[in-house]
Amino acid sequence: MSEQLREPLIEVKDLRVEFDVRAGIVKAVDGLTMTINRGKTLGVIGESGCGKSVTARAILNMIPKPGKITQGEIIYHRRLTKEGQPGLDDVFDLTKTDPDGKIIRSIRGGEIGMIFQEPMSSLTPVYTAGAHINEAISLHHLTPVRKVGDQLAEQVMAHRKVTKEEAREIAINMLHRVGIPKPEERVDSYPHQLSGGQRQRVMIAIALSCEPAMLIADEPTTALDVSIEAQILDIMRELQESSNMAIMFITHNLGVIASMAEEIVVMYMGKVVEQGKVIEIFRDPKHPYTQALLKSIPTLGKKKTGERLASIAGMTPDPFNLPTGCVFHPRCPLFMAGRCDKIAPTWKEVSKDHYASCLLYEEA
Amino acid sequence: MAITEKTETTTIAKQKQASQSYWSLVWWKFKRNRVAVIGGIILLVFYFSFVFIPEFLSPYALDNTSNYTEAGPTRIHFIDQDGKFHLRPFIYGVEKKIDFTTRKRIFVEDTTKVYPLQFFVHGDPYKLVGLIPTDIHLYGVDQKSNPDVRVLIMGADALGRDWFTRILYGGRLSLMIGLIGQIMTLLFGTVMGVMSGYYGGWVDMVIQRTTEFLGAFPDIPLFMALAAAIPSFWSPLAVYFMLTLILSFVRWGGLARQVRGMILSLREREYVLAAKSAGANDSRLMFRHLLPGTMSHVVVIATLSIPGMILAETALSWLGLGLRPPLTSWGVLLQDAATVRAINTTPWELWTVPFILVTILAYNMLGDGLRDALDPYGSR
Numbered sequence: 001m002s003e004q005l006r007e008p009l010i011e012v013k014d015l016r017v018e019f020d021v022r023a024g025i026v027k028a029v030d031g032l033t034m035t036i037n038r039g040k041t042l043g044v045i046g047e048s049g050c051g052k053s054v055t056a057r058a059i060l061n062m063i064p065k066p067g068k069i070t071q072g073e074i075i076y077h078r079r080l081t082k083e084g085q086p087g088l089d090d091v092f093d094l095t096k097t098d099p100d101g102k103i104i105r106s107i108r109g110g111e112i113g114m115i116f117q118e119p120m121s122s123l124t125p126v127y128t129a130g131a132h133i134n135e136a137i138s139l140h141h142l143t144p145v146r147k148v149g150d151q152l153a154e155q156v157m158a159h160r161k162v163t164k165e166e167a168r169e170i171a172i173n174m175l176h177r178v179g180i181p182k183p184e185e186r187v188d189s190y191p192h193q194l195s196g197g198q199r200q201r202v203m204i205a206i207a208l209s210c211e212p213a214m215l216i217a218d219e220p221t222t223a224l225d226v227s228i229e230a231q232i233l234d235i236m237r238e239l240q241e242s243s244n245m246a247i248m249f250i251t252h253n254l255g256v257i258a259s260m261a262e263e264i265v266v267m268y269m270g271k272v273v274e275q276g277k278v279i280e281i282f283r284d285p286k287h288p289y290t291q292a293l294l295k296s297i298p299t300l301g302k303k304k305t306g307e308r309l310a311s312i313a314g315m316t317p318d319p320f321n322l323p324t325g326c327v328f329h330p331r332c333p334l335f336m337a338g339r340c341d342k343i344a345p346t347w348k349e350v351s352k353d354h355y356a357s358c359l360l361y362e363e364a
Numbered sequence: 365m366a367i368t369e370k371t372e373t374t375t376i377a378k379q380k381q382a383s384q385s386y387w388s389l390v391w392w393k394f395k396r397n398r399v400a401v402i403g404g405i406i407l408l409v410f411y412f413s414f415v416f417i418p419e420f421l422s423p424y425a426l427d428n429t430s431n432y433t434e435a436g437p438t439r440i441h442f443i444d445q446d447g448k449f450h451l452r453p454f455i456y457g458v459e460k461k462i463d464f465t466t467r468k469r470i471f472v473e474d475t476t477k478v479y480p481l482q483f484f485v486h487g488d489p490y491k492l493v494g495l496i497p498t499d500i501h502l503y504g505v506d507q508k509s510n511p512d513v514r515v516l517i518m519g520a521d522a523l524g525r526d527w528f529t530r531i532l533y534g535g536r537l538s539l540m541i542g543l544i545g546q547i548m549t550l551l552f553g554t555v556m557g558v559m560s561g562y563y564g565g566w567v568d569m570v571i572q573r574t575t576e577f578l579g580a581f582p583d584i585p586l587f588m589a590l591a592a593a594i595p596s597f598w599s600p601l602a603v604y605f606m607l608t609l610i611l612s613f614v615r616w617g618g619l620a621r622q623v624r625g626m627i628l629s630l631r632e633r634e635y636v637l638a639a640k641s642a643g644a645n646d647s648r649l650m651f652r653h654l655l656p657g658t659m660s661h662v663v664v665i666a667t668l669s670i671p672g673m674i675l676a677e678t679a680l681s682w683l684g685l686g687l688r689p690p691l692t693s694w695g696v697l698l699q700d701a702a703t704v705r706a707i708n709t710t711p712w713e714l715w716t717v718p719f720i721l722v723t724i725l726a727y728n729m730l731g732d733g734l735r736d737a738l739d740p741y742g743s744r
Contacts, residue, residue, distance in 0.1 A: 062640060100645065100646060105643045108640070108641050109641060109643035114638075114642075121634040122635050122638040123635055123638070124639065124656070125635075125657070135652075139642060139643045140643060206642060207642075
């Protein structure tokens with residue numbers, strides 16, 4: 001059923017973000033186009049510094065200081081009636097909003113939640129877990145999270161401030177949902193009393209406490225160990241199912257993305273090089289960069305011992321001095337002299353719903 | 365039954381330990397520093413007695429003049445002329461005489477007149493803490509029956525006023541000016557520092573240049589210029605508040621710079637970004653997320669710089685630029701004692717000095733203790 005329903009939530013069109021630093025201009029995001037659909041997970045993968053996090057920040061209009069959105073738009077389909085089925089969408093461009101204004105602040109956290117890579121430092125040390133969740137709730141003047149069969153009460157309570165006891169109850173409830181043991185005690189814990197996994201769960205609880213339409217997860221499990229990572233991913237999947245939330249999952253871990261996302265965007269130097277369904281990309285990667293990425297995953301049992309793991313040759317290029325033509329050509333194993341270093345590839349549909357930008361799929 | 369009770373209490377104790385907040389850890393560490401605790405207790409006692417109950421502690425009202433002009437400290441006796449010991453101390457009446465060789469006025473004890481010293485004695489009426497009307501003083505000679513007798517444990521000034529009374533009342537203004545001034549400095553300094561560090565750019569520029577500008581002035585001449593600008597027809601109280609303002613205005617710069625420096629590093633922390641992505645606005649980020657991180661440092665700085673505030677008031681008043689009579693502060697009292705003649709003839713007027721010294725010392729002891737307790741990397 002969910003296959004046919006593809007309602008766009010965020011459409012990024014030809015986005016360009018530049019950082020004007022002393023040494024020159026860095027194009028952190030260079031003509032990026034992608035669509036995030038309601039209730040779906042979009043995986044974004046790429047090497048460090050390829051513009052994944054900057055894209056996420058651009059969606060919330062939170063580009064750090066010297067950076068600027070120089071081109072493109074981020075269309076946000078804002079659902080006005082949260083509960084009603086045929087909701088009216090208010091469609092507008094997020095890049096045009098005032099970065100300190102009321103609209104974007106109500107979207108941040110309220111409609112688009114975000115969790116970060118570093119759970120260790122993402123909580124303000126002087127506030128308890130409960131205080132963090134309450135802050136998020138009170139910032140968005142939310143009504144208590146509905147319990148089953150509580151719909152009526154929710155409507156009555158709309159646009160009313162939450163009392164202290166209610167807020168505490170919500171916080172405990174949220175902590176319980178993200179699987180924190182003894183939430184009645186943990187709600188009063190300070191960040192330094194929580195473990196890394198617990199802090200990341202608290203972060204998720206904060207992000208989810210306002211029932212956002214979308215969650216941006218910026219490498220949420222990179223700093224955690226593998227068993228905690230699996231738990232966090234399970235929690236995210238469960239919560240997504242129960243609240244029909246879109247997730248933009250940023251990572252460089254291919255294993256994680258395979259289990260989380262339905263669709264994948266592969267980024268390289270601020271550009272999308274390939275996009276498609278998870279299965280297609282893993283089974284039949286089209287772009288040489290994606291192919292190289294997939295080859296660099298160690299697999300159990302398949303290879304002879306002693307064989308070296310494949311790696312991508314060379315280094316990511318100097319951002320101030322990008323290669324001509326296709327930016328990947330100096331490292332590309334399928335480099336075609338005379339073409340790749342001259343012509344910039346265009347966006348091509350190589351098979352159904354599977355796009356790549358590579359000259360291999362373009363006629364000479 | 366008893367066993368379950370015991371296990372219950374231990375689990376509660378464990379939970380308490382597990383959820384010990386930062387401040388409870390600080391308190392625990394502070395308590396073990398005996399010097400700092402002593403400093404804190406001295407200050408508590410001083411502030412309580414000088415600010416809230418000087419009327420009760422002093423035997424007379426501040427404006428109670430007598431003909432005990434420049435009388436030395438009254439001797440308090442336990443043993444009478446006959447060598448008999450009295451449990452209740454007493455004083456003798458005095459007779460004013462002139463020493464013909466030195467041409468000085470001297471007070472000679474008249475052993476025939478004996479006045480017992482009493483606790484909780486009736487005297488000048490006053491309002492306790494400004495609310496409760498009463499006339500009970502901690503000690504003294506009953507004034508109803510002997511209105512002309514004075515017990516002056518630290519002597520009297522040129523108008524015959526009890527010096528100890530003046531020190532108590534003076535302490536009220538001097539201690540309060542330190543505290544109120546410091547609170548204003550704190551507000552000024554932290555708000556300016558946080559804004560400076562958070563916004564950066566031209567806001568930072570303006571604030572930092574202002575602090576540099578203020579810092580470039582030598583302190584005393586700047587005080588003098590500002591204090592001289594206070595209109596002379598203002599009521600002493602208005603002058604007092606103006607002076608507090610001036611003191612804090614000159615001193616907020618240092619604090620603002622330190623807070624700015626801390627904010628510069630704190631604002632790069634991930635939790636600020638996280639709070640922002642949750643929809644927090646600038647003022648919330650600044651004052652709810654960033655400011656608490658600087659608080660431990662600010663508390664120490666504030667404690668250690670209150671003495672400077674008190675000394676500045678004292679110095680200004682001593683120069684005649686701060687508080688003026690009829691207000692009484694420690695600086696005003698020092699001014700009385702500042703002549704060679706005063707030191708020669710009425711040395712008891714220097715009793716003000718130990719009070720100032722002890723206050724300053726206590727603040728430094730407390731401040732050092734706080735610094736050690738609040739430093740998370742301290743090894744002691």
